Every structure is written in structure tokens, then in C-alpha cells.
Amino acid sequence: xxxxxxxxxxxxxxxxxxxxxxxxxxxxxxxxxxxxxxxxxxxxxxxxxxxxxxxxxxxxxxxxxxxxxxxxxxxxxxxxxxxxxxxxxxxxxxxxxxxxxxxxxxxxxxxxxxxxxxxxxxxxxxxxxxxxxxxxxxxxxxxxxxxxxxxxxxxxxxxxxxxxxxxxxxxxxxxxxxxxxxxxxxxxxxxxxxxxxxxxxxxxxxxxxxxxxxxxxxxxxxxxxxxxxxxxxxxxxxxxxxxxxxxxxxxxxxxxxxxxxxxxxxxxxxxxxxxxxxxxxxxxxxxxxxxxxxxxxxxxxxxxxxxxxxxxxxxxxxxxxxxxxxxxxxxxxxxxxxxxxxxxxxxxxxxxxxxxxxxxxxxxxxxxxxxxxxxxxxxxxxxxxxx
Numbered sequence: 001x002x003x004x005x006x007x008x009x010x011x012x013x014x015x016x017x018x019x020x021x022x023x024x025x026x027x028x029x030x031x032x033x034x035x036x037x038x039x040x041x042x043x044x045x046x047x048x049x050x051x052x053x054x055x056x057x058x059x060x061x062x063x064x065x066x067x068x069x070x071x072x073x074x075x076x077x078x079x080x081x082x083x084x085x086x087x088x089x090x091x092x093x094x095x096x097x098x099x100x101x102x103x104x105x106x107x108x109x110x111x112x113x114x115x116x117x118x119x120x121x122x123x124x125x126x127x128x129x130x131x132x133x134x135x136x137x138x139x140x141x142x143x144x145x146x147x148x149x150x151x152x153x154x155x156x157x158x159x160x161x162x163x164x165x166x167x168x169x170x171x172x173x174x175x176x177x178x179x180x181x182x183x184x185x186x187x188x189x190x191x192x193x194x195x196x197x198x199x200x201x202x203x204x205x206x207x208x209x210x211x212x213x214x215x216x217x218x219x220x221x222x223x224x225x226x227x228x229x230x231x232x233x234x235x236x237x238x239x240x241x242x243x244x245x246x247x248x249x250x251x252x253x254x255x256x257x258x259x260x261x262x263x264x265x266x267x268x269x270x271x272x273x274x275x276x277x278x279x280x281x282x283x284x285x286x287x288x289x290x291x292x293x294x295x296x297x298x299x300x301x302x303x304x305x306x307x308x309x310x311x312x313x314x315x316x317x318x319x320x321x322x323x324x325x326x327x328x329x330x331x332x333x334x335x336x337x338x339x340x341x342x343x344x345x346x347x348x349x350x351x352x353x354x355x356x357x358x359x360x361x362x363x364x365x366x367x368x369x370x371x372x373x374x375x376x377x378x379x380x381x382x383x384x385x386x387x
Contacts, residue, residue, distance in 0.1 A: 031342030033099025101150020129335035248300030
């Protein structure tokens, strides 16, 4: 009996110490990197009014609010314009680098700092998509989101011995330690303790791969990192279930959702009618409104329970993603919809994500080949002019 228990424990440890859902993590990384970069670029002309030195939510108010709520933002350290510009554009750079998958262990943390700093500077700006990315950016920092579909994966494929000879990574680690030390001296906050732990563990990982490549400590660090990744992915999945379950239960208590007319009134709010004629066309049929209202509540409440049935879950997931697209178009709430679609990707089948990746790679290869063909041929007669 004891031998059977020991065997099961060993199997569980072996299972938990393997990195699971790497394609889902990569999809979330790409999606949220794109989401935040696009959001900041879209608001770039109004950045100072929304998040900077010209905001009605003044520096003093933001600093007091951050102190009272214990929220982290480096924009509460200085109200100057150039400090804001540095943080804002640094957040854009971190989001783009994370999306590309360059040094994801570091850029995921920098992305987290950028998200928390910008969003907590003006916490009441946004359409609720900012609340989701603020939470998910924390979880994403603990995942191995660069194992596939990233520049990190390409670098490991081209240089398999790099973990032992990664001088650029060590230099970047040291360079990030200096501002972390400066921030700790100037303005200590609870979040800095978390960043110090991340920085220290990364240093241990570099040391183990460089000087003790075959030591048990290195394997222990790799296994611990994989377990942390798996836990973070599980928490992301649970968070999505909480979002849908709580939203559905909250809606079910409203009288308009109970009589099936809630969607009608939502589509007639002037602030959420980018295409009035389309909203009027859809709300002209009360049967459609009734089905959409009840269908939304039923899908949101039942979604966590469908995870045990793969085919039902996949169909419902596709329907809910289409619903988010409809919300983005009909109600003009694109960032909330995009944030939820990216979050839903944690439940997408691995085979589907691999198929999408292969198709994207094949399409990109054909486009490069086509551009190369145009470059080698003349503009009119098709005669080859250069190799």
C-alpha cells in the first residue's frame, strides 16, 4: 500500500514539474502585449490628460489614493512631465517586447510594472478591460510564457548552450538590479519586496546554469519554475471562471435580465451606440433580444461547469468569443472585449493553437517568398534583374 502511494506521489510530482499549456501561455502573452500597447498608443495624444501631469486626477490625489489603497505605481514618485513620459513610453516598449517574446522573464516583470504604474495613476479611466489586464499581468509574470512562439524560443533553438553562456542575460539582470536598488532607497513599497524575490531567484537560476549545470539544485529550480507556471495558469483559468460565474449570477438578480429586456436597454444607451442603425436593426426583433438576454446569463453561469466536457466547452467558448466581438462592435467597448477574448484563450485546445501557429508561419513564408520574387523581377516584363 505504501509503495502504491509513493508511486502515485512520484507520478504527481513528475506531472507537476513539467510545463503545461505553453501555447495557451504564449497566446495570452501575445494578446495582452498587443492589447496594452495598442491601448497606450490609441490614448497617446491624450496621455497627459488621462494619466500625466495635466490629469484632473492630480498628482497629489493619485499619491494619496495609492497610499490609502496600497496600490503600486511609480508615477506616484514624481509629478514631473518627463518622468511620466519615460514611464509611459517604457510601458509601450515593454508591451511590444513581451508580445514578441524577447527576454520574457524580464519583460513580463517590466510589463507588470508598466501596467500597474499607468493604470493605478488614474484608476477610474478605462472600460473595465484595464481591471482585467491589471490582474492578469500579475499572473503572467509567474508563467513561462516565452517557451513557444517567441524570440526566446528561436534563440534557444539556434543556441542550445546559451543558458550557460548567456552574457547578455546576465548584463540585463545586473542592469535591472540597479534601478531596483535605487527605487528601494528612494521610496520603499511592499511590491518592491516581490520584485526583489523575482530578481534574486533569476540570479540563482543564472548561477545554477553557469556553475552547477548538472547539480540537483539546477533541476530543483527548473521544476519549481514549472510548478509556478502551472499554478499561475491554473489561477488564470480560475479567475476567468470567477469573472463569468459572478457576472452571470449578478445579472440573474436584475429585473431587466429576468424579464429578458436587459439587452434592449443596453443597446439604447446613447454613450454605447457607435452604430445606432445597427443597434436599432437588432433590437427591432424582441425574440432576438429575449434570446440574447437569457442566453448571456445561461452561458456565463454554466461556463465553469462545461470545462469537464471538452466538446461542449469548445462550442460555448466559440460562442462567447463571438459575443465579445458583438459587444465590441455594438456597444463600442473594444478593450474589455479584447481582454476577455485573450483571457478565454487559456481554455483553447492546444491542437487548434498549433494549427493556427502553423498556418500563420506558412502564410508569412509565402508572403516573404512573394516579396522576394517581386524584388528579383522587373516591374513590367518579368525579366529577372538581380539575385
